[in-house]
Amino acid sequence: MKERYLIINADDFGMCKAANDAITELFREGCLYSSTIMMPCKFAEDAVKFSVENPQYAIGVHLTLTNEWEARQPWGPLTDGKTIRNEEGRMWPENEDFEAHCDYDEAIAEVKAQIEKAEKLGMKPVQVDNHMGSLYGMNGKYLMLPKVFKVCKEKGYPFRMCTTPKDSFCPDGVPLGLYKFFCRFSGVLSKLYKVYTPDYLILTDQVKSLKDKQTYEEFRDEFLRFHGEIPEGITETFIHPALETDEIKAITGTWKRRYWEYLLMKDPVTHKYFEDHNIKLISYRQLVAMKKK
DSSP: OOSEEEEEEEEEETSOHHHHHHHHHHHHTTOOOEEEEOTTSTTHHHHHHHHHHOTTSEEEEEEOOOOTTGGGSOOOOSSOOSTTSOTTSSOOSSHHHHHHHOOHHHHHHHHHHHHHHHHHTTOOOSOEEEGGGTTSOTTSOTTHHHHHHHHHHHHTOOBOOOSSOOGGGSOTTSOHHHHHHHHHHHHHHHHHHTOOOOSEEOOGGGOGGGTTOSSHHHHHHHHHHHHTTOOSEEEEEEEOOOOOOHHHHHHOTTHHHHHHHHHHHHOHHHHHHHHHTTEEEOOHHHHHHHHHO
16 A cells, blocks of 8 residues: 555544534535544534434544543443442543543443444444543553454444554653554454554644644644655544634633644645645545455
8 A cells, every 4th residue: 555545533523512513514514534423422412413414424433431521521421330430420530540440341331332322323333433542451451452342343343543653653651662562462453353443543632743832823734744744554643623612611721722623624725735745535434445455
């Protein structure tokens, strides 16, 4: 595969109205090709309804096992697992908390429940991925990743996890050796369970050069420069687009970046840049078709 392909996935569909309005607008305007829904969240059913009514769009399930905003935007599990919720009934705020407390069986039951809720509402997810990487098992729950791959095999869905390490894509704060191990581990699982994945994964919110940009134009230009250097094959990156509203400002201090990511996908400069650099924007539908060959 000598071509360069990029999946830009809009995470957090269903988390709030500002996210839903941004993502549905981007789809309708032809600026976005991939997104995933947080099924435990308040606006998830609205997002699912949009997916069911618009099957031409590649939309999947954003498996959610953490609730980083807690009281400002609370949600709990769909199942009654005691180890995957805190004393207030919400999901644990961080990956470390989730992995320290969770029971494997209860975590996987929640994974299945989230996928099956989307299916029961009439949706056929195109792919599955994971909010905050809580199911990768990088904080000690090493058997979590194969268990999730097994669910994806049973359901027949591709999964977001890379199979090929690239040093510049190693997340900030993660030891390079650990990153390389999990990439190769994922490659083994992908072949074992016949679950399609991207070749490379960029954890966009961990890219140092994208942090602390003072203007939208600075952010856009650095995003494009960084992603313009992707290798041959299929790379996935993700964004969290949202409209600039009082709602999103009350939820997260990172609201400005989310608004910039919405602007990024609407911006003709973005799409011309990728076209000029021979990078094709695709969805998981194209990924599966290419991996099957």
